[in-house]
Amino acid sequence: xxxxxxxxxxxxxxxxxxxxxxxxxxxxxxxxxxxxxxxxxxxxxxxxxxxxxxxxxxxxxxxxxxxxxxxxxxxxxxxxxxxxxxxxxxxxxxxxxxxxxxxxxxxxxxxxxxxxxx
Numbered sequence: 001x002x003x004x005x006x007x008x009x010x011x012x013x014x015x016x017x018x019x020x021x022x023x024x025x026x027x028x029x030x031x032x033x034x035x036x037x038x039x040x041x042x043x044x045x046x047x048x049x050x051x052x053x054x055x056x057x058x059x060x061x062x063x064x065x066x067x068x069x070x071x072x073x074x075x076x077x078x079x080x081x082x083x084x085x086x087x088x089x090x091x092x093x094x095x096x097x098x099x100x101x102x103x104x105x106x107x108x109x110x111x112x113x114x115x116x117x118x
Contacts, residue, residue, distance in 0.1 A: 007050045014042040021083050024098055028090040034082055038074060045070030071110060078103035
């Protein structure tokens with residue numbers, strides 16, 4: 001039951017963070033493909049993570065790896081992909097700072113959060 005509640009929280013907050021990347025970058029030319037790519041990565045992360053923790057526990061390593069693919073996709077976009085490129089090309093230090101902050105939040109915050117669960 002605790003896993004279900006945690007994933008209900010994540011199914012709301014993780015895609016919202018991805019939407020935040022898009023909304024911040026929309027003013028400098030972000031296309032909707034960035035939004036859908038980020039949401040797709042978040043769904044991969046969440047669906048495979050949930051299935052590995054609840055339904056396919058005997059194959060949790062496999063599902064953990066698959067879930068990590070989504071996480072790495074989001075991190076890649078923030079640090080090296082089109083989100084980073086748009087921020088750099090904007091020549092706006094505040095925008096670049098916002099994307100860097102979101103990137104750090106995703107990289108560090110999401111990496112340690114699962115280990116903090118009860």
